[in-house]
């Protein structure tokens with residue numbers, strides 16, 4: 001369980017990046033909190049810098065869009081999903097629960 | 107329309123094939139590409155591809171490397187196309203809509219998508235061993251292998267985006283790098299003087315010498331034909347173990363000579379990527395769309411959907427109105443630019459600072475923002491880019 005920040009510091013429409021390995025991005029999408037691996041699966045851009053629209057985040061480099069609920073890309077050029085991680089709030093603090101690395105899939 | 111041929115099987119060609127199927131075209135589809143590889147992404151070739159040790163042994167087919175491959179077996183099966191790779195189109199007979207191939211085969215189809223991209227300009231004179239241009243995967247593989255032989259003195263000719271990226275990659279690999287630029291300052295046509303100057307500083311920050319205002323007379327070679335030095339037009343001689351020339355590209359239209367298509371800096375099309383022959387459209391670096399030719403990844407991908415839509419409709423019913431956008435990665439700095447900058451537009455830094463190599467600048471014309479540039483500021487850049495892309499902001503079609 002990784003502490004992220006106070007809920008008050010993550011207002012709707014905002015995101016934070018955690019310097020974990022690999023880095024994780026946490027989003028407040030209109031009140032729903034989501035966490036995904038931060039690095040776009042297309043090339044090398046931080047999704048925490050992306051454009052948040054509903055449950056979708058658009059990559060700031062080539063505009064691939066990912067569904068925050070599933071991590072799946074909804075349009076090209078990304079073709080592989082990002083991992084999603086559960087998020088909880090306790091006593092006003094946001095926490096991310098790391099999803100284990102999947103097998104050897106690169 | 108029952109049969110379509112796409113000439114050029116890389117970025118724009120692949121996106122055109124995808125768009126055809128996505129728009130419901132279920133006829134025969136043929137892709138012709140002179141490279142032996144399936145479609146791959148070029149931008150990493152001057153960046154990660156050169157510097158990433160994971161790919162540095164050069165043994166695997168690099169097109170198979172995940173970061174470069176633009177497609178996979180599953181999509182290829184779904185596209186249901188005939189791929190003629192390692193095959194060059196040599197002539198286009200517009201009257202019969204026939205494409206002549208170097209294998210002797212002639213493909214006659216209802217529709218044709220021209221997506222042959224561009225080829226690097228070369229210095230006049232012979233190109234000795236150890237001198238490179240960088241356009242294809244094979245170019246990049248050869249350069250990468252040469253760079254892996256040990257510390258070298260690298261001279262990069264041309265300070266544009268590709269030259270700057272190669273200089274940055276070579277520096278990251280520990281080579282000693284000099285960039286030679288004929289203009290007084292590189293990137294002025296793209297960014298304007300003030301912002302170009304800020305970008306040019308990146309070279310000096312990283313110990314790369316930037317020699318401006320001088321051209322290249324010739325490359326010197328030793329008895330084995332391997333490059334030894336670059337002779338400049340001002341008489342200076344730069345010792346070099348490796349030379350990379352990045353002095354721009356020419357649209358790959360040579361094979362279209364005599365076809366009757368209007369060719370002047372690319373295949374001339376209307377704003378819908380349609381040539382004067384509605385059954386022939388052009389996309390990507392080879393296309394001059396409504397008077398302007400882009401050499402950027404995003405334009406190549408975006409034009410495909412428009413072009414194919416019009417091809418299937420038999421005339422231009424949709425025009426391409428996207429905002430020009432490109433990025434470049436140099437020395438760990440991500441440069442992003444979007445918009446229609448004109449000479450005289452005044453750039454104003456609205457966030458960050460040039461000293462930190464992290465800022466956002468708006469170019470202004472008559473009180474309106476014409477373009478936006480960011481160094482390491484992806485988030486606000488994206489916000490402004492979207493703002494500029496809104497129809498009320500469109501300045502040209």
Ligand SMILES: Cc1cc2nc3c(=O)[nH]c(=O)nc-3n(C[C@H](O)[C@H](O)[C@H](O)COP(=O)(O)OP(=O)(O)OC[C@H]3O[C@@H](n4cnc5c(N)ncnc54)[C@H](O)[C@@H]3O)c2cc1C
Nearest residue numbers: 114116117118140148149194195222223390391401402403
């Ligand atoms: C090293 C490098 C770095 C880049 N970095 C960036 C960047 O950071 N950002 C950015 O926006 N853009 C970048 N670009 C530009 C971007 O890659 C191009 O705009 C894009 O590839 C254009 O796509 P295209 O399909 O039109 O052309 P291409 O990708 O060039 O594809 C054309 C294909 O057609 C083939 N062909 C040519 N003639 C024939 C023929 N007669 N018969 C059959 N096949 C033929 C070619 O061999 C090629 O495979 C970079 C380009 C290079 C080379």
Ligand code: FES
Nearest residue numbers: 040042043059062
């Ligand atoms: S890096 Fe995200 S779309 Fe390319």
